[in-house]
Amino acid sequence: MQKVTSSATQADVASLAAGITVDKSVEFTYQELFNATEGFNITHKIGQGGFGAVYYAELVGEKAAIKKMDMQATQEFLAELKVLTHVHHLNLVRLIGYSTESSLFLVYEFVENGNLSQHLRGTGYEPLSWAERVQIALDSARGLEYIHEHTVPVYIHRDIKSANILIDKNTRAKVADFGLTKLTEVGGASLQTRVVGTFGYMPPEYVRYGDISRKVDVYAFGVVLYELISGKDAIVRPTDGSASASRGLVYLFEEALTALDPKEGLQKLIDPKLGDDYPVDAILMMMHLANACTTEDPKLRPTMRSVAVALMTLSSMSEFWDMKNPGLVNLMSGR
Structure with a gap:
């Protein structure tokens, strides 16, 4: 994979993400994520991490956690995408999908009982x-x-x-x-x-x-x-x-x-x-x-x-x- 800098453009990230072998059905549009969180409403917010905020939503018939990441977190976004599209195990959180429109988004199964x-x-x-x-x-x-x-x-x-x-x-x-x-x-x-x-x-x-x-x-x-x-x-x-x-x-x-x-x-x-x-x-x-x-x-x-x-x-x-x-x-x- 080509090296990514923190100043990578949205187009660069989309291109790199497309180069990772994933099921295309898991690529969401920004509008889908926007609608599912009622415009990333504060009432949907369930967490805040070093690379962005996490929102609760219901997508493709299941409960989900959407991590909205800063564009500066390109390397972290691609690392998670690469690992979780290739690695599947009962004791690893499951990736449902992603989006590179407007920002960087990773969509996970919702694990309902905190950490x-x-x-x-x-x-x-x-x-x-x-x-x-x-x-x-x-x-x-x-x-x-x-x-x-x-x-x-x-x-x-x-x-x-x-x-x-x-x-x-x-x-x-x-x-x-x-x-x-x-x-x-x-x-x-x-x-x-x-x-x-x-x-x-x-x-x-x-x-x-x-x-x-x-x-x-x-x-x-x-x-x-x-x-x-x-x-x-x-x-x-x-x-x-x-x-x-x-x-x-x-x-x-x-x-x-x-x-x-x-x-x-x-x-x-x-x-x-x-x-x-x-x-x-x-x-x-x-x-x-x-x-x-x-x-x-x-x-x-x-x-x-x-x-x-x-x-x-x-x-x-x-x-x-x-x-x-x-x-x-x-x-x-x-x-």
Whole structure:
């Protein structure tokens, strides 16, 4: 694909988009998107990201989320279009269509239950149970494993974070936001690139040298595992709002794991919303898995395939524990 600059014209973008193999039936007109959102009315707006606003609509008989992107986001638009027209998986958000008229638009399936960050830290959401957290982790890992292992070429997401993991009505997860995705050859060495992404989720080799490999996603996923355990953000800020005292979640867990008596420190990091409703062994397993994912040397981090296998074991443990949970047994028996 020809290189795109931020000053690319609308005609340039349309030409490049046409060069990507897509089903032409998914190319919408601007008028279709305008009508579906009642003129991009504020009442349809459901989100705002770094590259533009997101609107709810109903198109071609299904609920949709329309991302309206700035013309300066040409590279991100084409990256998402290229990935999501070639990659299809239950745990990756599905692209319905696109448009390059008047602006840049990507049309996705509507995932109705917000994102993981909102469920962990937002208001108006029921606390996630331990079993739900493990299932969300497993779903996300499977989506990442797919783009890392089962596509040609393979892809590196580069912006894995809780805000980019969408939750559906059944509390199942889909990985979203492929605007920073890089493709690489299978088995290829790490690449060097400009640093983009979200602080708190980026590994040392990427921040320092711009080195990028699939292990960049593994590190970020480890941070998400820590979020699932703690409910905390990737960067933990003190209650007085002092930025200078902010600590990375990875650092807080490493500090607890390496303490003389790690149990007390780790206990303080567990999300209070879980109460006592979790199997201690499973929590510890997820902590150690997250620790392996966020180790400083990328060569020592597991692959997403290994992470998914570990989470399958955790999922089985958590389901078995749920069945033994007295509260659940009483509920099921009507007591």
